[in-house]
Amino acid sequence: MGVAQKFEGLIEDVRENFGDDIIALRRRIHEEPELGFDTEKTAQKVLDAIGDLPLEIQTSVAQNGIVATLHGTESGPTVGLRADMDALPIHEETGLPFASKIDGKMHACGHDAHTSMLVGAARTLCQEHLRERLRGTVRFYFQPAEEGGGGGRVMVEEGALEGVDSVFALHLWPGLELGKAATKPGPAMAAADAFEMEIRGRGGHGAMPHLTTDAVAMAAQIVTALQTIVSREVDPVEPAVLTVGQIGAGTAFNIIPEVARIAGTVRTMSGDLRERMPRRIEDLARGITRGMGGDIELDYTFSYPVTRNDPEAVSLALDVAGRLFGEEAAVEAEHPSMAAEDFAFMLEEVPGAYIWLGVGDVSGLHTPKFAFDESVLPRGSALLAALALESLA
Numbered sequence: 052m053g054v055a056q057k058f059e060g061l062i063e064d065v066r067e068n069f070g071d072d073i074i075a076l077r078r079r080i081h082e083e084p085e086l087g088f089d090t091e092k093t094a095q096k097v098l099d100a101i102g103d104l105p106l107e108i109q110t111s112v113a114q115n116g117i118v119a120t121l122h123g124t125e126s127g128p129t130v131g132l133r134a135d136m137d138a139l140p141i142h143e144e145t146g147l148p149f150a151s152k153i154d155g156k157m158h159a160c161g162h163d164a165h166t167s168m169l170v171g172a173a174r175t176l177c178q179e180h181l182r183e184r185l186r187g188t189v190r191f192y193f194q195p196a197e198e199g200g201g202g203g204r205v206m207v208e209e210g211a212l213e214g215v216d217s218v219f220a221l222h223l224w225p226g227l228e229l230g231k232a233a234t235k236p237g238p239a240m241a242a243a244d245a246f247e248m249e250i251r252g253r254g255g256h257g258a259m260p261h262l263t264t265d266a267v268a269m270a271a272q273i274v275t276a277l278q279t280i281v282s283r284e285v286d287p288v289e290p291a292v293l294t295v296g297q298i299g300a301g302t303a304f305n306i307i308p309e310v311a312r313i314a315g316t317v318r319t320m321s322g323d324l325r326e327r328m329p330r331r332i333e334d335l336a337r338g339i340t341r342g343m344g345g346d347i348e349l350d351y352t353f354s355y356p357v358t359r360n361d362p363e364a365v366s367l368a369l370d371v372a373g374r375l376f377g378e379e380a381a382v383e384a385e386h387p388s389m390a391a392e393d394f395a396f397m398l399e400e401v402p403g404a405y406i407w408l409g410v411g412d413v414s415g416l417h418t419p420k421f422a423f424d425e426s427v428l429p430r431g432s433a434l435l436a437a438l439a440l441e442s443l444a
């Protein structure tokens with residue numbers, strides 16, 4: 052690392068030159084949310100906003116993703132900056148003038164903000180007076196399918212991270228004071244895995260339970276028993292979550308159904324525990340059903356790994372955020388979040404840091420009323436630009 056870069060005036064520079072464009076782009080993306088890998092129109096909006104810049108642009112990465120490369124004036128390492136582009140299947144209830152025009156789809160996780168902040172960072176860094184400070188290459192990743200599709204994994208599989216030395220991403224974070232940035236070394240977000248269980252008994256008349264094996268009664272026992280895996284088997288100081296989010300059985304009040312189904316999510320922070328969970332869930336549920344005369348079938352999916360930040364990247368990020376926003380606005384987070392993030396796949400390939408950008412006390416992520424103060428957008432662009440400047444100093 053070379054001499055610490057100066058960031059005085061960078062936020063004002065971004066705000067004055069690009070602030071309105073960043074906000075307008077965010078609103079255009081917000082109005083027309085797209086899900087999963089189907090982010091074609093969003094990608095087009097990004098291309099329209101960066102098409103005039105001196106970037107090498109690669110499209111159709113992970114289907115509708117974009118990788119844009121900016122070469123500095125001298126050669127050196129490569130830093131990656133990543134934003135996610137996809138929305139959620141939620142009906143928006145913010146009442147904003149630029150609210151979603153597409154029924155049942157909404158940018159309720161701030162990915163519209165992340166995308167426009169990254170465009171703002173690209174525009175900022177392409178200015179000659181900043182570009183000439185880049186000793187190396189910046190790669191901008193516009194990624195689809197963060198919300199369950201694993202677009203980050205696909206980008207890695209397609210080789211988009213090859214030759215990259217460090218990588219950073221931002222996420223708007225309700226509950227963290229507006230304008231503050233927070234991150235932590237090591238595990239920052241949980242591994243998120245999913246299970247579905249079919250509980251099989253023998254159906255029959257609701258009035259003759261002795262002639263049946265009641266799948267509903269077995270499911271109820273299983274849901275209760277599953278609570279004891281985290282509370283009784285996991286070290287109390289180790290973070291873990293087991294949530295049964297779905298349960299279903301039966302067709303009528305007086306019929307004992309043959310089959311019941313439950314589904315849930317498991318969140319862990321360590322590889323060991325993560326590996327152990329499916330076996331424990333299966334053994335416990337099978338023990339209960341065998342004892343009651345039935346059986347189960349478990350379908351378990353390992354989804355997103357732990358989002359693990361590199362300690363050096365974290366200290367660089369906190370140092371940059373402190374110099375840009377002021378010391379008190381750069382926070383080393385005490386605890387990880389049990390939410391998950393597919394940037395984890397990129398962090399498995401390349402050291403880097405995932406940074407939370409505070410939007411204060413607003414309706415939570417993934418809620419129909421999620422909205423935030425857009426003054427955070429130019430600040431986020433400035434932070435991304437500063438991370439690149441510092442990494443390539």
Ligand code: NI
Binds near residue numbers: 161
């Ligand atoms: Ni998100």
